[in-house]
Amino acid sequence: MAVEHKLIFAGTMGAGKTTAIAAISEIAPVSTEVQNTDTQTHAKATTTAALDYGEVTLANGDKLRLYGTPGQERFDFMWKILGAGALGVVILIDNSRTDPLDDLRRYLASFADVVRGYRAVVGIGHTETHPQPDLNQFHLLADSMNLQVPMFSVDVRRRDDVLLLLDVLFHQIEQDVQMADRANDLETAQ
Amino acid sequence: MDKHSYSVTTVGLNAHDETIVRSVLNLIEGSTRDKWEYTESFQADLVLCDPEAALTRIAIKQFQETGRPVCVAVLKSGQTRSTLTHFIHFPVRASEIIGVLDNAADEIEHPLGKVDSSFEESPQIHGELPVPDELQDKRTISDLLMAFARRRRDEKAAWQINLDGKCIYVFEPERTFASSIELNAQRLNDLASATKAPALRRVGGIVAKGLRKELAPRPIDELLWNLGLNQEQRALLPALANAKQIRLQRWPDFGRLGARKSHFAFAALLTRTPQALEAIPALTGQPQSEVYAFLNACALCNLLEYTTEHDTGGTDSGHMIKVQPSRWSGLVRIMRSALGMETRAA
Numbered sequence: 001m002a003v004e005h006k007l008i009f010a011g012t013m014g015a016g017k018t019t020a021i022a023a024i025s026e027i028a029p030v031s032t033e034v035q036n037t038d039t040q041t042h043a044k045a046t047t048t049a050a051l052d053y054g055e056v057t058l059a060n061g062d063k064l065r066l067y068g069t070p071g072q073e074r075f076d077f078m079w080k081i082l083g084a085g086a087l088g089v090v091i092l093i094d095n096s097r098t099d100p101l102d103d104l105r106r107y108l109a110s111f112a113d114v115v116r117g118y119r120a121v122v123g124i125g126h127t128e129t130h131p132q133p134d135l136n137q138f139h140l141l142a143d144s145m146n147l148q149v150p151m152f153s154v155d156v157r158r159r160d161d162v163l164l165l166l167d168v169l170f171h172q173i174e175q176d177v178q179m180a181d182r183a184n185d186l187e188t189a190q
Numbered sequence: 191m192d193k194h195s196y197s198v199t200t201v202g203l204n205a206h207d208e209t210i211v212r213s214v215l216n217l218i219e220g221s222t223r224d225k226w227e228y229t230e231s232f233q234a235d236l237v238l239c240d241p242e243a244a245l246t247r248i249a250i251k252q253f254q255e256t257g258r259p260v261c262v263a264v265l266k267s268g269q270t271r272s273t274l275t276h277f278i279h280f281p282v283r284a285s286e287i288i289g290v291l292d293n294a295a296d297e298i299e300h301p302l303g304k305v306d307s308s309f310e311e312s313p314q315i316h317g318e319l320p321v322p323d324e325l326q327d328k329r330t331i332s333d334l335l336m337a338f339a340r341r342r343r344d345e346k347a348a349w350q351i352n353l354d355g356k357c358i359y360v361f362e363p364e365r366t367f368a369s370s371i372e373l374n375a376q377r378l379n380d381l382a383s384a385t386k387a388p389a390l391r392r393v394g395g396i397v398a399k400g401l402r403k404e405l406a407p408r409p410i411d412e413l414l415w416n417l418g419l420n421q422e423q424r425a426l427l428p429a430l431a432n433a434k435q436i437r438l439q440r441w442p443d444f445g446r447l448g449a450r451k452s453h454f455a456f457a458a459l460l461t462r463t464p465q466a467l468e469a470i471p472a473l474t475g476q477p478q479s480e481v482y483a484f485l486n487a488c489a490l491c492n493l494l495e496y497t498t499e500h501d502t503g504g505t506d507s508g509h510m511i512k513v514q515p516s517r518w519s520g521l522v523r524i525m526r527s528a529l530g531m532e533t534r535a536a
Contacts, residue, residue, distance in 0.1 A: 174519060174522055179462070
């Protein structure tokens, strides 16, 4: 029977969630959009109200379902709901926003369990045009929250950058597999 | 009559043309009135330049302000010498270059244009400002770049690092670098394995401004990363020679630095728990040379933690994860395939 796997793309409005999903989805992403009521912080005409959806069909018949969380804070109750049981979470940060460190802090707090389980990765966009805060400051923020998460400068308009983020997640999963194998071998040997 | 010694460099020529020009300079050694020595430093006495190159504009501007360097256009078919008064034609002939060097030597000794002597005497232009303590006595270019990476300055400054005639420019407070020559793998290897200590000097305002504008500086850690990856014979850096347990503080920024396939496996392993150095190749299925290159790059970018004693409790043991190994490893392979990513090497 085909199994469904879930991958979450989280981030503020305009961080590139829809773009990232579109880069890898085999279907045109489905977006539920409404008028952007927060034009003071972002000039987009529309924003995702509930979520973006894309999918990839795997060779064994399983489905990889891609969900983009709504960016506006009033929908943040959905983040944890969507994150439950997910393969991993890709957190996208827009470094051109007023306080990207605070943005990351909120997402790390919401997905702390996922981060501790080595199932999260952070992509920070617009670093070429907005080099501050730099990556070191983002890492220091995570350290202050007793969390460690891979973070990278990316441009999600480039498919390779989206694949980089997913490849890191996959390597984290493979690392778990290898560590479990070694632990099992150790147990067997004892 | 005593021979004077002058330095000559090329600007804006492609690698092939530069090689030819340098060959001719070697050929005519002893035939010119004065002694000419080739350098890769931008601040030579004379530059042989492509009149259309961006860096030539910087050289001309500096000449107009300070009387140095004398600029000689190397003209190919269809090119004009622009504002340059000295020129030779490509393909370069020995007789032509001897003539232009002898004439240029006169101009170096007796500048035709107005030379602002106060500018000339300013230590800021000649780089005679003292080098700060934390930048002194560095044995390798990597050590010097790491010192720049650690410095926190608000004031603008530009520096030239000269290593065997190869020049790297560093800019503060941005902590960026630029090079007027392409830093390919061979050049990086040469820089990383040089035995001579690098020479450091301050770069004057006009040149610094021009270099910042024309050379598109990049963050210093990008150069440190590539120096680390291109150490000669992939040997481990001396600082890591006694390392027993190694851990990575954080994943390197692969989005900006780039990454080989093996780097993902190294980072995933070493960010979890400290590992014995000798165990890493077997744990990742990668050759020792790849391990060392990655560790060198991480060390130069200050991403590594290591101990020189074995920590019996620190290695990867007893970490129990409730995972169904066969299910997940197969699934990751299938997902990579569906996304068009390379499958992980076994």
